[in-house]
Every structure is written in structure tokens, then in C-alpha cells.
Amino acid sequence: MSLFIITGGPGSGKTSLIQGLENMGYRVFQEASRLVISEQQKQPQGILPWTDLEGFQHLVFERQKRDYLTAKSMKEVVFLDRGLPDGLGYMKSGGLFIPPDLMADIQKFPYAATVFLTPPWQHIYKNDSARWEDFQKAEEIYFSLKEVYEDLGYRTQLLPLDTIEKRIEFVLNQISTPPAAS
Secondary structure, X not given: XXXXXXXXOOOOOHHHHHHHHHHOXXXXXXXXXXXXXXXXXXXXXXXXXXXXXXXHHHHHHHHHHHHHHXXXXXXXXXXXXXXXXXXXXXXXXXXXXXXXXXXXXXXXXXXXXXXXXXXXXXXXXXXXXXXXXXXXXHHHHHHHHHHHHHHOOOEEEEOOOOOHHHHHHHHHHHHOOOOXXX
């Protein structure tokens, strides 16, 4: 069993890639931050990244820990749309202090050594109800994520600016593992 992270700045094609892998039969976990945003937007005093980034990242971190533990119990390759270290990248990009206990927690949850990184791609970038960042901020987040993962000892593998099918082929060639039989 291996837990592979697909990450990158907002609007760089991660979710489409994850959906493509899921359609092929791979186990995937959707981006926790989008789920948290959806839940929090329904609350009168919801905790959202554009009003309380630190509080929001705490909620996302807790959801990602649950997802990690669920994924870790599976006996197959799993792809995650972002991992726990992403919160560090967002906090760093937002100029927030990163608590030592958060760093210690992240060390307890290792992923596969290779992290797939989707680079900024203005051609496909779009804002939506959960993507509040402009393209310049998306680029800044991308560089912050790359630095965080590399500082934690992960090898970042840059995905090509290409079709979803070509990106999937690239990822699968890197891991050489077929989906589990259903």
C-alpha cells in the first residue's frame, strides 16, 4: 500500500487528475479543504480561509488526519488530493506562524516519497466558490507547497502541462502499480 499525494496551487488540474484516476479504478480521497469550505459556508459564522486561514487550516488538518488513517488501512495504492503538509504551505504563504506541534504531527503521517506537483497553468485556471485566490496567489502557493514538501524530504515530481490522460499516464509510469481489482 502506498499513499501518493497530488498537490499544487489552486486551479492547476489536481482534482481533474484525481477524478481520472478514480474513473480508472484507483482509490482516491478528494481535497479536504473543498469539503470543509462547503460545510463552513453553510454555517452562520463559518470558518473560511479568506476570513480565518489559521482556524480553517486546523479544520482541514483534522479532516486530512482522518482521511490519512482511513487510506493507510487500505491494502492498495491510494491517491490523495493534497496531504497534511499542504496546510503548512498555505500557512507559510499566508504569513502565519507554524506551531512546532503541527510539524511534529506531520512527521507522524508519512506518505510515499514521491509527491506529484501540478504547476501553475493560467490556461486552465478559474475561480469558483471555493477558489478565492487570483492566479498570482495560486503561483505563490505552488512555490510554498514545493518548498514545504522538499524541506520535509519528499521528492517532488512535476507534472507536465498536458491533457488529463497524459498526466495520468505520467503518474502511472512513475508508480508502476495497477488499480486494485474490484
